[in-house]
Amino acid sequence: MVLCPVIGKLQHKRVVLASASPRRQEILSNAGLRFEVVPSRFKEKLHKASFATPYAYAVETAKQKALEVAGRMHQARAPASASSWKDLRAPDVVIGADTIVAVGAMILEKPVDKQDAYRMLSRLNGKEHSVFTGVAIVHCCSKDGRLDTEVSEFYEETTVKFSELSEELLWEYINSGEPMDKAGGYGIQALGGMLVEYVHGDFLNVVGFPLNHFCKELARLYYPPRPEDLRRVRHDSIPAVDTFENLSDSEAAGADPGQSAKGGRGGEQADGDRSQAPRALDAALNRADSRPRFPTGLLELMDGFKASKVLFTACKLKLFDVLKDQGPLQAVDVARKLSTCAGRTEQLLDVCAALGLLEKTRRGYSNTEVATLHLVSDGEHSLQGVAEYNDAHVWGVFTRLGLAVREGSEQTRGALGAMEEERLSQSRELTLQFMRAKHSLSKLTAHHVATAFDLSRFASACDLGGCTGILARELAQEYPRLQVTVFDLPEVTELSGGFQRGGRQTERIRFVPGDFFKDSLPEADLYVLSRILQDWPDDKLHKLLSRISSSCKPGGGLLVAEAAAEEEGASQSPRLRTLSAGQPRSPDEHRRLLQRHGFQDVRVARAGDLLCVVLGTRAAP
Numbered sequence: 357m358v359l360c361p362v363i364g365k366l367q368h369k370r371v372v373l374a375s376a377s378p379r380r381q382e383i384l385s386n387a388g389l390r391f392e393v394v395p396s397r398f399k400e401k402l403h404k405a406s407f408a409t410p411y412a413y414a415v416e417t418a419k420q421k422a423l424e425v426a427g428r429m430h431q432a433r434a435p436a437s438a439s440s441w442k443d444l445r446a447p448d449v450v451i452g453a454d455t456i457v458a459v460g461a462m463i464l465e466k467p468v469d470k471q472d473a474y475r476m477l478s479r480l481n482g483k484e485h486s487v488f489t490g491v492a493i494v495h496c497c498s499k500d501g502r503l504d505t506e507v508s509e510f511y512e513e514t515t516v517k518f519s520e521l522s523e524e525l526l527w528e529y530i531n532s533g534e535p536m537d538k539a540g541g542y543g544i545q546a547l548g549g550m551l552v553e554y555v556h557g558d559f560l561n562v563v564g565f566p567l568n569h570f571c572k573e574l575a576r577l578y579y580p581p582r583p584e585d586l587r588r589v590r591h592d593s594i595p596a597v598d599t600f601e602n603l604s605d606s607e608a609a610g611a612d613p614g615q616s617a618k619g620g621r622g623g624e625q626a627d628g629d630r631s632q633a634p635r636a637l638d639a640a641l642n643r644a645d646s647r648p649r650f651p652t653g654l655l656e657l658m659d660g661f662k663a664s665k666v667l668f669t670a671c672k673l674k675l676f677d678v679l680k681d682q683g684p685l686q687a688v689d690v691a692r693k694l695s696t697c698a699g700r701t702e703q704l705l706d707v708c709a710a711l712g713l714l715e716k717t718r719r720g721y722s723n724t725e726v727a728t729l730h731l732v733s734d735g736e737h738s739l740q741g742v743a744e745y746n747d748a749h750v751w752g753v754f755t756r757l758g759l760a761v762r763e764g765s766e767q768t769r770g771a772l773g774a775m776e777e778e779r780l781s782q783s784r785e786l787t788l789q790f791m792r793a794k795h796s797l798s799k800l801t802a803h804h805v806a807t808a809f810d811l812s813r814f815a816s817a818c819d820l821g822g823c824t825g826i827l828a829r830e831l832a833q834e835y836p837r838l839q840v841t842v843f844d845l846p847e848v849t850e851l852s853g854g855f856q857r858g859g860r861q862t863e864r865i866r867f868v869p870g871d872f873f874k875d876s877l878p879e880a881d882l883y884v885l886s887r888i889l890q891d892w893p894d895d896k897l898h899k900l901l902s903r904i905s906s907s908c909k910p911g912g913g914l915l916v917a918e919a920a921a922e923e924e925g926a927s928q929s930p931r932l933r934t935l936s937a938g939q940p941r942s943p944d945e946h947r948r949l950l951q952r953h954g955f956q957d958v959r960v961a962r963a964g965d966l967l968c969v970v971l972g973t974r975a976a977p
């Protein structure tokens with residue numbers, strides 16, 4: 357069955373199930389949804405008589421459950437200084453559900469005790485009743501610290517008929533303990549199944565979650581009908597994920613899950629509104645499928661470069677800067693501010709929204725939290741420089757990958773990102789771009805690197821290839837006695853002034869121009885190599901390490917920080933294996949590397965999510 361694309365729409369979102377029900381958790385995880393569980397604290401005590409129908413009560417309760425969790429998680433978010441990325445993210449989607457049993461207008465929830473269970477089961481005995489599950493899908497976004505929500509809600513009804521049951525059997529069932537945490541006092545999926553004569557409708561709805569209706573709702577939210585679908589209904593597939601080039605202006609409009617969710621109850625919507633998008637899903641669900649699994653991951657991989665280019669383009673246009681200062685904005689207003697084509701801008705905005713970089717609501721487009729944090733150019737944690745450098749330089753390098761692979765190692769070095777070498781021969785602008793990229797990345801990791809070990813025994817440090825001095829600054833800040841030298845190529849040190857912010861510790865930092873392969877290394881107690889080794893092939897790497905080893909006094913140290921590769925024997929991340937001229941090393945490989953060059957007492961630590969840090973002490977020769 358080809359269900360992945362629908363559930364997959366939530367794949368890159370932080371999804372939270374606001375329910376303690378183990379049945380709901382099981383149903384959704386069996387469907388392949390990845391989510392966290394945060395049980396709702398909403399007390400199910402809405403005034404039943406104030407609802408026109410039992411299902412309205414279930415839907416409202418589901419909504420309140422989800423909103424309570426969304427609000428609580430929004431408030432509980434860690435401050436920006438939190439070390440874990442996860443903590444920084446509020447949920448994107450919160451799902452709430454409430455299951456009730458209705459006998460006529462009477463609503464039965466979970467029994468409070470055995471007598472209550474007996475009363476409920478006696479009411480159901482020998483008769484038909486309805487089971488309603490209300491579901492709320494709450495899309496969340498945070499704007500200026502406020503929580504914005506778009507709620508989509510629906511319900512599903514299933515009819516269940518109980519057999520005529522003896523008192524004895526009812527009590528035996530009650531004494532099994534099963535009824536107590538179940539709506540109506542029975543669990544159809546277990547012993548309670550023996551009480552049931554027939555079921556009309558979705559079985560899982562009785563168990564606690566109407567999975568089929570949920571998927572249709574997702575399809576309705578994430579695959580709004582396209583004009584061509586309205587004209588020519590396709591019965592053979594789930595609608596394709598929109599790509600940039602196949603979106604026309606009119607198609608791009610209305611692709612907002614939040615907007616299409618407006619008006620709420622799926623079950624109460626007019627047929628014309630609901631029929632088209634789920635139709636393809638229905639077809640897929642009902643098809644006897646002998647074809648291979650839909651290669652979603654592979655197709656996403658094939659399209660991955662487009663997503664990168666969209667991100668780069670948006671950064672280059674300063675889209676996130678405009679939205680930070682003036683959002684939310686409609687597409688035409690964004691286009692006016694950027695002096696771009698309105699139709700194409702809207703497409704770009706929609707794809708950014710689909711990639712989770714923007715939020716789209718009726719008020720217009722605004723940055724998501726991740727965009728505000730990392731894609732606005734003057735942000736403390738901005739990665740804009742990385743996007744610009746990748747666009748201006750790495751993109752082109754990778755277009756030569758085929759040639760490099762065909763023609764051998766030299767080209768491979770050239771094509772696989774021997775950035776240090778390449779940038780030597782490039783323009784000042786490219787050097788600056790490289791520095792901005794390295795600066796942004798170093799900001800993310802410098803504190804972790806500086807504090808991975810206690811370095812207070814060293815009086816001086818030299819950061820080789822230290823670029824804009826971000827790590828040097830962090831070291832100076834952390835160790836008030838430490839004098840730090842940043843050693844980098846002349847064209848880099850010449851431009852590094854533009855990245856300095858001043859501050860008390862800067863008087864203990866000096867920039868020395870030089871080439872660590874050719875010039876003598878500045879004297880220091882501690883040498884630092886942060887993200888240098890993996891850019892170089894083995895011969896260069898050993899040359900560099902032996903030069904450091906010769907300069908380092910006995911008792912001095914070498915601190916190496918590199919992308920954290922898996923332990924030996926574990927399968928390596930392909931990203932790490934292919935992106936650089938050198939290779940990522942496991943902690944043990946680093947340990948051996950340093951030992952081979954005369955360092956002892958080599959210790960390894962993790963620095964944040966990205967890096968592994970290794971510290972060795974120079975042995976007496």
Ligand SMILES: O=c1[nH]cc([C@@H]2O[C@H](COP(=O)(O)OP(=O)(O)OP(=O)(O)O)[C@@H](O)[C@H]2O)c(=O)[nH]1
Pocket residue numbers: 374375376377378379380395396400421453454455456466537538539542543544545548562563564565
């Ligand atoms: O046949 C079955 N019928 C019902 C159930 C389970 O009953 C409960 C219904 O309770 P509710 O919707 O209030 O959900 P809770 O369990 O309290 O969890 P929340 O945290 O979401 O409020 C539900 O667990 C159904 O799964 C059953 O198992 N079989």
